[in-house]
Amino acid sequence: MNLDWLSQYTITVVILIVTTVGLALLLHLQMGLAGIGNFGIVGFYGVGMYAFGMFYVHVPWPESWGVVLPLLLSLLFGALMAGLAGLLVGWLIADLDADGILLGTLGFASIVYGLSQTNRDWTGGAEGMGTTDYPFDIGTQKASTLLWLAITTLVVALILYYVVRVHRSPYGRLLIATGQNEALARSLGKPTFRAKLVMFATGSAAMGLLGGMYGVMLHYIRPVELLITVTLAAMVGVVVGGQARAWGAVVGVILVGVLFELAFMVWIPFDVDLRKQALPVIRQMLYGATLIIVLMTRPLGILGRMRRDKTVRRPKGA
Amino acid sequence: MLEGSSSPARSTVRIQDVVKSFDGRVVVDVADLTLGLHPIEGLIGPNGAGKTTLMRMIMHSIGFDRGTITFTPGDSAAPGAVLSGLPAHAIARLGVVKTNQVIQDFENLTIWDSLLLAASRARDERAYRMYRERRVWRDYGAEIQGYLDLLPFDNPYGFAMSAGEKKLLDIIRCLLLRPRVLLLDEPTAGLPAGVRDRVMALIKQKALEENVSVVIVEHDLNVIWSLSDYVHFMAEGSVVLQGNPAWIRAHETVVEKYLGKGHVGR
Numbered sequence: 001m002n003l004d005w006l007s008q009y010t011i012t013v014v015i016l017i018v019t020t021v022g023l024a025l026l027l028h029l030q031m032g033l034a035g036i037g038n039f040g041i042v043g044f045y046g047v048g049m050y051a052f053g054m055f056y057v058h059v060p061w062p063e064s065w066g067v068v069l070p071l072l073l074s075l076l077f078g079a080l081m082a083g084l085a086g087l088l089v090g091w092l093i094a095d096l097d098a099d100g101i102l103l104g105t106l107g108f109a110s111i112v113y114g115l116s117q118t119n120r121d122w123t124g125g126a127e128g129m130g131t132t133d134y135p136f137d138i139g140t141q142k143a144s145t146l147l148w149l150a151i152t153t154l155v156v157a158l159i160l161y162y163v164v165r166v167h168r169s170p171y172g173r174l175l176i177a178t179g180q181n182e183a184l185a186r187s188l189g190k191p192t193f194r195a196k197l198v199m200f201a202t203g204s205a206a207m208g209l210l211g212g213m214y215g216v217m218l219h220y221i222r223p224v225e226l227l228i229t230v231t232l233a234a235m236v237g238v239v240v241g242g243q244a245r246a247w248g249a250v251v252g253v254i255l256v257g258v259l260f261e262l263a264f265m266v267w268i269p270f271d272v273d274l275r276k277q278a279l280p281v282i283r284q285m286l287y288g289a290t291l292i293i294v295l296m297t298r299p300l301g302i303l304g305r306m307r308r309d310k311t312v313r314r315p316k317g318a
Numbered sequence: 319m320l321e322g323s324s325s326p327a328r329s330t331v332r333i334q335d336v337v338k339s340f341d342g343r344v345v346v347d348v349a350d351l352t353l354g355l356h357p358i359e360g361l362i363g364p365n366g367a368g369k370t371t372l373m374r375m376i377m378h379s380i381g382f383d384r385g386t387i388t389f390t391p392g393d394s395a396a397p398g399a400v401l402s403g404l405p406a407h408a409i410a411r412l413g414v415v416k417t418n419q420v421i422q423d424f425e426n427l428t429i430w431d432s433l434l435l436a437a438s439r440a441r442d443e444r445a446y447r448m449y450r451e452r453r454v455w456r457d458y459g460a461e462i463q464g465y466l467d468l469l470p471f472d473n474p475y476g477f478a479m480s481a482g483e484k485k486l487l488d489i490i491r492c493l494l495l496r497p498r499v500l501l502l503d504e505p506t507a508g509l510p511a512g513v514r515d516r517v518m519a520l521i522k523q524k525a526l527e528e529n530v531s532v533v534i535v536e537h538d539l540n541v542i543w544s545l546s547d548y549v550h551f552m553a554e555g556s557v558v559l560q561g562n563p564a565w566i567r568a569h570e571t572v573v574e575k576y577l578g579k580g581h582v583g584r
Contacts, residue, residue: 165448173435174443177424184422187377188436189410189495190443198445244426306426309476318455 003142010266011145015152015217017257022156022210023234024241024249025163026203032243033172034196035179037098040089040105041207041234043112044082046226048208049215050112052078053131054122067135075212082208083201090200094193109231116223128222131215148217155213159206163246167311175199176306233257236287240294242301251302260287328531329392329498330354331376331401331414336385338368338375346371346382347555354499354531358522360542360563361535363552364576369535370419372552373501377416378406389414391498392529413498417505419535421484429474429487433462436491458494465490469516481508489517493524500524502534506541518545539577543567551576 023041030036056074085108093104117126124130134144166172177185178192185192215221234253241252264283265275294301331353338346346368353359353376361369374380376387378401389412390398401409424432437458442450466474469490471483478484485508492500502521506514522545524530536542542549542563549566551559553575559566566572 162448168451169448170434170438170442170450170454171445171447173427173431173438176426176431177435180424180426181422183379183406184418184424185435186406187379187410187416187418188491189407190435191405191407191440195443202445308426308431309428309473312428312431312475314455314459315452318452318459 003140003146006142007266008142008145010262011142011149012217013257013261013266015145015149015214017253017261018149018152018156019210019214020230020233020237020257021250021253022152022159023207023230024237024253025156025159025246026206027234027238028243028246028249029163029166029175029199030203031238032245032248033166033175033179034199035098035182036094036196036200037101038105038200038203039102039231039235040107040109040112042226042228042230043089043105043109044086044204044207045211045214045230046109046112046116047085048078048082048205048211049221049225050078050116050123051081051208052212052215053129053221056131057129058122067132071132071135071216075209075216078212078215079205079209082211083205085208086201086204087197090197090204094196094200109226109228113223113226116226124221126223128220128224130220131218133219134216145217148213152210152213152217155209160246160250163249167246236291238301239291240301242303242305244300244306245303248301248303255302256287256290259290327392328354328357328529329413330390330531331499332388332390333372333376334386334388336372336375336382336387338371338380338382345555346375348372348385348557351550351557353533353550356531356547357525358532358534358546358548360546360549361533361552362539362542362549362566362576363558366554367552368555369552370503373416373503373533373535376401376409376414376501378402378404378409389499392531410495413496414501415492415495415497415499416501417488417492417503419503419507421481421508422488423478423484425477428476429466429471429478429483430462432478432487433465433490433494434458436494437462462490462494465493468520469513482510482513485509486513486517493520497530499531499533502532502536504536505534506536506538521545 030038052074055077061070089108093101182192237253237256238249242248260283333348333351336348375382387401389401438454442454478487525532549563550557551572
């Protein structure tokens with residue numbers, strides 16, 4: 001298969017976009033439905049990435065296990081650690097107001113970023129640590145990366161499927177009710193704190209899994225991967241696409257990602273000097289401007305409001 | 319005390335030595351009050367008497383300074399519970415349920431959504447139950463449709479638009495929780511007259527046929543006089559008088575503190 005038309009860089013950018021779609025979908029459950037504005041996404045993602053990396057590198061895996069099983073176990077471990085972190089953070093913030101949640105989650109992300117630079121023996125410090133190559137070799141590096149993109153896309157598609165199902169299940173109704181009027185939901189016998197905690201912890205675990213998988217693609221994990229830009233990308237995507245809609249996260253992240261990552265940085269043949277100096281800055285400005293324009297013209301995002309009055313009907317055979 | 323000794327015992331809520339103050343001002347100070355001994359009880363009193371506060375304390379949506387509130391279910395199989403030690407959702411699960419005085423709604427949930435939410439149980443709402451929707455409609459759809467036939471909405475698949483619809487939705491939600499003790503905080507405010515009569519007939523039916531203990535806080539006293547079997551009169555945070563409606567209506571203290579002289583002759 002001739003892949004000359006496709007650069008390795010483009011594939012990694014697409015993986016980044018797909019991963020961000022996954023994060024944004026999980027953020028949609030937390031923020032769009034349950035009303036928890038999680039500004040610490042990158043923290044859970046980072047816990048997953050680093051827990052995966054450290055577990056993979058420091059556990060003395062038996063030779064006979066090959067490469068796939070240790071990798072899967074490490075990814076699972078990363079997700080589990082992120083889930084536990086989510087449980088702890090969720091327990092601390094779930095009953096706070098929006099400001100408290102913002103600060104708490106943001107603080108958590110900063111802690112994770114800070115921790116990733118300490119304990120050199122474990123994390124590799126500021127230079128980061130090498131983890132692993134792909135657990136398969138199908139010829140060129142580019143082909144392997146493409147396969148990893150397919151695997152990542154599959155995982156994100158499963159997340160999307162789950163989110164769409166949640167919208168059509170009693171659980172989604174509980175989350176929406178909790179997000180909109182928690183006191184009323186509680187007075188209807190709904191254990192809202194527990195519901196939020198469970199949702200937050202499972203969402204965090206899934207974010208951790210995405211972090212670990214992105215870590216595999218990177219081969220080399222560094223603290224610089226854990227900057228707030230990851231959170232902002234997911235957040236902007238959700239807000240632009242429409243935070244109340246399941247597909248909002250997909251539409252928003254792909255739109256923003258394709259526009260600002262692929263079109264700006266890859267497709268349009270800008271002058272080399274421009275690309276090095278001015279373009280990253282211009283891109284950041286346009287990024288912010290897009291958010292402002294969308295919020296001013298369509299405050300609910302491109303897809304708009306939750307349309308349960310159009311979609312909720314008695315299912316066939318019920 | 320009850321009209322028929324053969325009817326099962328009613329569920330009651332007992333409030334003992336309960337005090338609540340806001341900024342040092344005592345709002346509720348009830349020594350010993352048992353609600354629910356009669357099918358429908360009225361709780362009346364002038365503004366600021368502490369009626370709504372007392373009800374919110376029963377639901378534990380606000381805390382209080384001291385005292386205990388206990389719930390005794392009518393069917394002796396279920397054990398009693400100290401409500402003041404329980405979170406709000408557990409109180410609702412026990413069957414102590416309150417409608418809201420100030421309109422409360424879920425903005426993005428349709429009328430059907432809202433009612434299904436109230437009817438469905440925790441086992442339907444687990445995070446991994448992705449295919450429960452059909453079963454929830456099958457289990458609770460008929461019951462909800464029954465209420466919607468009796469108390470129709472403009473568009474039950476849309477959102478509750480008017481204040482009256484939201485109020486009505488609030489009441490039906492509470493009935494779907496299968497209450498044992500039903501506290502109604504100004505249920506008729508904002509309801510059109512025809513709907514109000516149907517709601518009241520429904521409440522009466524619940525109280526008499528399904529043994530629900532109903533407590534109504536209401537400023538429209540005609541509702542109280544016509545519906546209730548017993549009336550508690552509150553003033554300045556405590557229960558001043560208790561008795562049957564006719565006696566309360568004629569009582570000197572009530573007339574002086576609340577009704578005004580003109581009401582007696584009407």
